[in-house]
Amino acid sequence: MRRLENKRTIVTEAGAGIGPAIALRMAKEGARLLLADVDEESVDQVAAEIEGDSLVQRTSSEQKRSRRWCGASSRSGAAST
Numbered sequence: 001m002r003r004l005e006n007k008r009t010i011v012t013e014a015g016a017g018i019g020p021a022i023a024l025r026m027a028k029e030g031a032r033l034l035l036a037d038v039d040e041e042s043v044d045q046v047a048a049e050i051e052g053d054s055l056v057q058r059t060s061s062e063q064k065r066s067r068r069w070c071g072a073s074s075r076s077g078a079a080s081t
Contacts, residue, residue, distance in 0.1 A: 004031035005029075014033075014037050015040075020049075027054070032054070033055070036058075
C-alpha cells in the first residue's frame, strides 16, 4: 500500500516553485489532491500530469481563509468526494 493511500491533501501554490513536485509526489503515493494557486492555467497543467483524483481551486493569499472550498472544479479523472 502506498503511504498516502486514502488520504486527502491540499497543496497550495501547486502551479509554481516546489508546489508541482510536491503535488506529483503526493499523487504518486496515493493521495487525493486539491491543488490551489492564483494561476489557474499553471495548476491545470499540473493536474493534467496527475493520474487519479485531483481538484483545482483558483485562490489568492488576499482571500479570507476558509475551511470550505466552494467552487472547486473537477479536472480530468477526478471523482466526487
